[in-house]
Amino acid sequence: MRCALVDLYKESVEYGYLNEKYIRMYLGGRGIASLILYAFKGFNLDPFSPDNVLIISTGLLTGTIPGAARTIIGTKSPATFGIGYSAVGGSLGFYLRKNLIDVIILRNTAKKPVFLVIRNNEVLFEDASDFWGLSVYETRRRIIRFFKEVPLSTALIGPAGENKVRFASIIVDEGRAAARTGVGAVMGSKKVKGLIVVGTGEVPVLNREEFRKLSANLSKKAVTNPAFTLFKVHGTMSLIPIKQASGDLPAYNHQRGDVDDISRIDPEYVHKTLGIRSGGCVPCPIRCGRLLRYKSENIEALEYETMDSLGPLIGVLDVQDILYLNYLVNDYGLDSISTGKVIAWVMECHQRGLAQKILPPIKWGEVERIVEVINAIAFRKDYGNILAEGVKKASEIVGEDTEKYAMHVKGLEIPAQEPRAVKNFALGHATSNRGADHLYALPCISYPHMWEKAKKYLQIPEEHKNIFTDNTEENYKALVVYFSEHLAAVSDALGLCKFYTNETLTYELEDIVTSLRVVAGIDISEKELLEIGERIVNLERLYLLKSINKAEDVLPERFIREKLPLPTRKESVVNLEVMLKEYYSLRGWSDDGVPRTETLERLKIEEEYSFDDIFRY
Numbered sequence: 050m051r052c053a054l055v056d057l058y059k060e061s062v063e064y065g066y067l068n069e070k071y072i073r074m075y076l077g078g079r080g081i082a083s084l085i086l087y088a089f090k091g092f093n094l095d096p097f098s099p100d101n102v103l104i105i106s107t108g109l110l111t112g113t114i115p116g117a118a119r120t121i122i123g124t125k126s127p128a129t130f131g132i133g134y135s136a137v138g139g140s141l142g143f144y145l146r147k148n149l150i151d152v153i154i155l156r157n158t159a160k161k162p163v164f165l166v167i168r169n170n171e172v173l174f175e176d177a178s179d180f181w182g183l184s185v186y187e188t189r190r191r192i193i194r195f196f197k198e199v200p201l202s203t204a205l206i207g208p209a210g211e212n213k214v215r216f217a218s219i220i221v222d223e224g225r226a227a228a229r230t231g232v233g234a235v236m237g238s239k240k241v242k243g244l245i246v247v248g249t250g251e252v253p254v255l256n257r258e259e260f261r262k263l264s265a266n267l268s269k270k271a272v273t274n275p276a277f278t279l280f281k282v283h284g285t286m287s288l289i290p291i292k293q294a295s296g297d298l299p300a301y302n303h304q305r306g307d308v309d310d311i312s313r314i315d316p317e318y319v320h321k322t323l324g325i326r327s328g329g330c331v332p333c334p335i336r337c338g339r340l341l342r343y344k345s346e347n348i349e350a351l352e353y354e355t356m357d358s359l360g361p362l363i364g365v366l367d368v369q370d371i372l373y374l375n376y377l378v379n380d381y382g383l384d385s386i387s388t389g390k391v392i393a394w395v396m397e398c399h400q401r402g403l404a405q406k407i408l409p410p411i412k413w414g415e416v417e418r419i420v421e422v423i424n425a426i427a428f429r430k431d432y433g434n435i436l437a438e439g440v441k442k443a444s445e446i447v448g449e450d451t452e453k454y455a456m457h458v459k460g461l462e463i464p465a466q467e468p469r470a471v472k473n474f475a476l477g478h479a480t481s482n483r484g485a486d487h488l489y490a491l492p493c494i495s496y497p498h499m500w501e502k503a504k505k506y507l508q509i510p511e512e513h514k515n516i517f518t519d520n521t522e523e524n525y526k527a528l529v530v531y532f533s534e535h536l537a538a539v540s541d542a543l544g545l546c547k548f549y550t551n552e553t554l555t556y557e558l559e560d561i562v563t564s565l566r567v568v569a570g571i572d573i574s575e576k577e578l579l580e581i582g583e584r585i586v587n588l589e590r591l592y593l594l595k596s597i598n599k600a601e602d603v604l605p606e607r608f609i610r611e612k613l614p615l616p617t618r619k620e621s622v623v624n625l626e627v628m629l630k631e632y633y634s635l636r637g638w639s640d641d642g643v644p645r646t647e648t649l650e651r652l653k654i655e656e657e658y659s660f661d662d663i664f665r666y
């Protein structure tokens with residue numbers, strides 16, 4: 050794997066290769082990003098210090114087989130102060146690998162705003178001073194105009210990243226977001242406006258003949274899998290009616306798990322009203338992305354997480370309003386999930402009459418006021434300066450018992466699942482090393498449509514089908530999350546979209562193992578593959594413990610104490626303690642969530658790593 054080590058201050062680049070030993074142990078993508086972060090030992094750094102690094106790390110399969118579209122952007126997180134990373138699709142990784150660049154490590158801070166232009170297999174510096182202060186779409190428009198017809202990928206920050214909003218994102222291409230853990234704020238702190246990647250070469254593949262056949266087979270497998278039908282037709286917003294029916298559609302800051310009326314956010318209605326086209330990442334035949342023309346711009350928008358976070362969660366129930374808010378957060382470069390959760394917290398504080406001298410008075414669904422709040426956050430104006438710190442810190446600053454209504458884990462705002470309706474996600478949010486996260490485990494193997502795979506991979510007896518697939522109960526969820534976290538880590542290390550792996554298991558372990566051999570010449574067993582996932586999770590746990598000194602595998606009190614009536618008429622709360630105990634035991638961790646020495650030895654995780662051993666000139 051070729052790696053570019055960029056010193057932003059000196060405007061210099063050194064090229065080298067990653068040590069094969071570590072590629073076999075951590076693969077690429079998230080595995081390598083986490084290893085490099087660990088090796089840099091920045092556990093106690095201020096995330097905005099020039100000594101923090103920002104790592105752009107493609108997966109070992111990125112840009113090759115269908116669904117291998119992801120790139121990881123890793124750093125010490127300014128939101129959680131622990132390990133941070135965000136996975137993003139689009140065409141960024143594809144173009145980077147066309148340039149024979151697998152990993153870019155950004156060190157120090159530039160003296161003036163810069164773009165990093167990647168072309169002809171090199172990283173070049175371009176002055177971005179005239180672009181500093183511009184929004185994402187305006188910046189991209191000017192770049193496209195300059196490069197004319199040349200195919201390229203962009204990864205840009207907007208004003209939120211420049212102003213170091215702790216949940217600022219990096220927007221890739223027309224609206225894919227590396228949104229989570231504040232990676233955009235770290236990019237802004239380094240004065241990098243973005244990456245522009247131009248590439249005409251070919252992504253390297255070891256055995257091209259075998260690769261063609263493999264790709265054709267995998268593509269057929271994907272497009273004929275009924276589990277993908279809804280995503281192909283309506284994208285991820287197809288989840289809205291399903292979640293509404295099961296009480297898993299977070300609404301009004303999780304005071305409810307459904308809304309009174311979804312008619313104006315229903316996928317059929319949205320598609321009829323807005324003239325949406327399918328689009329997606331490179332390479333992928335599923336094309337779950339939603340493309341549309343909006344404000345004279347081609348944008349990608351309205352995926353499920355954003356639709357809930359800027360919709361029912363804050364009482365907005367009309368897609369035209371949600372689309373506007375979605376456009377705005379992309380244009381400013383904000384994480385839509387975190388933005389929604391911060392606003393929902395402000396609204397609940399208003400509903401309860403809390404902190405009204407500091408927070409703006411804003412009611413559920415008041416779109417014009419929501420726009421004002423988003424503006425205030427992106428530019429850190431007035432109360433926006435507090436909100437830009439994220440919901441955890443903002444609630445600590447404001448006090449007055451408002452922390453109770455701040456929906457986060459480890460400082461990262463909770464995505465659009467209702468933990469009391471789906472206990473698989475309740476545990477997954479709590480244990481994720483990067484903070485609340487539906488994708489750290491994406492524990493979908495406990496859904497009824499995955500039953501055959503669950504029997505195969507987790508050896509669940511037939512007679513336990515009902516209790517295993519009942520996600521409103523705690524049974525088996527520790528095992529589900531344990532397995533899913535390993536599979537998710539492997540997916541992120543290889544650059545695989547988790548819709549192909551965790552969500553549907555369209556790619557079974559044998560497909561992944563074969564792909565790894567054909568594309569990269571790495572021959573490992575299915576067991577070794579999952580062990581790599583386990584190694585990544587454990588290394589990230591060590592990073593977390595060294596950074597914030599405790600596990601903090603908790604959930605907001607609301608999910609533990611406030612009963613939520615589900616559509617089945619059952620009232621539900623989360624018994625986290627019972628699931629955690631079982632999970633720690635499976636992991637070989639102590640009751641405080643700390644990996645035991647024998648676990649680390651079994652996984653061959655070293656006490657310290659040296660960057661000089663990982664990176665070779």
Ligand code: SF4
Nearest residue numbers: 329330333336337546
């Ligand atoms: S399924 Fe959707 S998110 Fe996954 S690679 Fe395809 S277009 Fe991208």
